[in-house]
Ligand SMILES: Cc1cc2nc3c(=O)[nH]c(=O)nc-3n(C[C@H](O)[C@H](O)[C@H](O)COP(=O)(O)OP(=O)(O)OC[C@H]3O[C@@H](n4cnc5c(N)ncnc54)[C@H](O)[C@@H]3O)c2cc1C
C-alpha cells in the first residue's frame with residue numbers, strides 16, 4: 001500500500017471542542033493544519049453531550065414550569081408529552097449547530113480534514129488510513145468515553161450511555177441511573193420532569209465534587225420532584241426481569257432490588273488513549289489520560305494534549321481554554337500556563353449549581369482561619385421572591401484583605417451568574433470591586449453584590465469606625 005505524506009505545521013487528532021478550536025484559530029492565522037477525526041465532527045459535546053442534554057433539559061423545564069405555575073394561580077393542566085417531537089428537537093438542535101463544526105466549513109477555512117482513525121507510528125509521524133502526517137507540532141484532542149464499571153451482568157442487559165440515550169424515540173417508563181455525577185443528575189431530573197420514574201444509584205453522595213451545602217440544595221430539589229436517590233449504595237449485579245432490567249443493590253439497610261425499563265450508566269469517563277500509538281511516540285499516559293505539564297506539553301516535546309484526554313477538567317470550555325493556550329505556544333512561542341482554578345463549572349440541574357475558583361475547603365487549607373466566607377441567600381433577593389425561586393445562595397470565599405478566591409452559586413440561572421465571579425477570580429479582584437458596582441434592580445445578580453457587601457458588616461459594629469463617623473459630624 002502506498003501512502004501519501006503530508007507535512008503541515010500542525011496536526012490535530014480529534015475534531016471535538018478542543019481540536020476544532022485549535023484548527024479554527026491556527027487556520028485563521030494562515031497556518032497549514034491537518035485535522036483527523038474518526039467519528040462525527042463536533043465530538044462528544046455536539047453529538048452526545050452538552051448539546052443534546054441541554055436540549056432535553058429545556059423541554060423538561062417547560063414541563064416543570066407548566067406544572068409549577070399552578071401554585072401561582074396559573075393552571076395549564078398536566079403537560080402531555082410527545083417524546084417523538086422531543087427527540088426531533090434534540091436532533092434538530094444538533095443539526096443546526098453541525099455545519100459550524102463540519103468538514104465543509106473547516107476545509108473552507110483551509111484545513112485539510114482526514115476522516116479516519118489516527119495513530120502515531122513513530123515519534124513524529126501519525127498515520128490515518130493511507131495518509132502519513134509529519135508535522136512540526138501535534139495536538140492530541142481525542143476526548144473521553146463513558147467508563148464501564150465492572151458490574152456483573154452489565155454486558156448482558158443492554159444498558160445505555162450518553163452515546164445512546166439521546167437516540168431513544170420513546171421516553172423510558174422507569175429509568176435507573178448508575179452514577180450521581182453531573183451526567184446522572186442532569187438527566188435524572190430531566191426524565192423525571194418528562195414524567196418518567198427515575199432512580200439514581202450512587203456509591204458515594206450525589207455531586208460529591210461540589211460544595212456540600214450547594215449539593216444539598218440540588219439533592220432536596222430532586223427529591224421534591226420525585227427522583228429516588230439511593231446514595232451510599234453499591235450495585236451488586238444487574239439482570240433482566242419482567243420489567244426490563246433489575247439492579248441489585250446493597251446499602252447499609254441491606255440488599256435491595258430496583259426494577260426499571262431502562263438503565264443508564266454514568267459513572268465517569270475513560271480518556272481516549274487506546275490505539276493511538278502513544279508508546280511508540282514516547283508519550284507518557286496513565287489511567288487518567290495523557291500526562292501533560294503546565295504548558296499542556298506531553299513527554300514528547302512535539303506533542304500537546306488538551307481537553308478530556310489530558311486527564312484534568314472535562315468541560316467544553318476547558319478544552320477551548322486549553323486550545324487557546326496551545327495556539328499561543330505553537331504559533332507565537334509564548335510561555336503558557338494551564339490554570340484550572342480559572343475554569344468555572346455548572347451543573348445544569350434546576351436549581352443550577354455553579355462554581356469558580358477555590359472551594360471553601362480548598363481555601364481553608366491555604367488560608368486557615370483568616371478565610372472569610374460571605375453568603376447571601378436568594379430568599380432575601382427581591383427578583384427571586386417575585387419569581388418564587390428563592391432556593392439557594394451565593395457563597396464567596398475571600399482572603400482577609402477581601403481578595404475573592406472562589407464563588408459557589410446554587411439557584412435559578414446560577415450558570416449565567418457565575419461569569420462575573422470568573423472575572424473576579426481571574427482578575428484577582430477584591431470584594432470592594434463588586435460591592436461598589438451599581439447593578440440593576442431587581443436582578444438575581446444583586447445577591448452576589450449582597451454577599452460581597454457583607455464583608456464590611458463587621459465594620460458596622462467596629463468602635464473605631466463609629467468614632468470616626470462621630471468625629472466627621474463635627475465638620476457640619
Ligand atoms: C452527557 C454529557 C453532557 C455534558 N455537558 C457538558 C456541559 O453542559 N458543559 C460542558 O462544558 N461540558 C459538558 N460535557 C463535557 C464535554 O462534552 C467534554 O468535556 C468535551 O466534549 C471535551 O472536548 P474534547 O475536545 O476533549 O473531546 P471530544 O469533544 O469528545 O472530541 C474528541 C474527538 O476525537 C475523536 N477521536 C478519538 N480518538 C481518535 C483517533 N484515534 N483518531 C481520530 N479521531 C479520534 C473522537 O471521535 C471525538 O470526535 C458533557 C459531557 C457529556 C457526556
Ligand SMILES: NC(=O)c1ccc[n+]([C@@H]2O[C@H](COP(=O)([O-])OP(=O)(O)OC[C@H]3O[C@@H](n4cnc5c(N)ncnc54)[C@H](O)[C@@H]3O)[C@@H](O)[C@H]2O)c1
Pocket residue numbers: 149178179180181182183184186201202203204205206207208233234235266267268269313314315345346347348
Ligand atoms: N454540566 C456540565 O458541565 C457537565 C455535564 C455532564 C458531564 N460533564 C462532564 O462529564 C464528566 C463525567 O460525568 P459523570 O457524571 O459520568 O462522572 P463523574 O465522575 O462526575 O460522576 C460519576 C459518579 O458515579 C459514581 N459511581 C462510580 N462508580 C459507581 C458504581 N459502580 N455504582 C454507583 N455509583 C458509581 C461516582 O461516585 C460519581 O459520583 C463530568 O466530570 C464533567 O466533567 C459536565
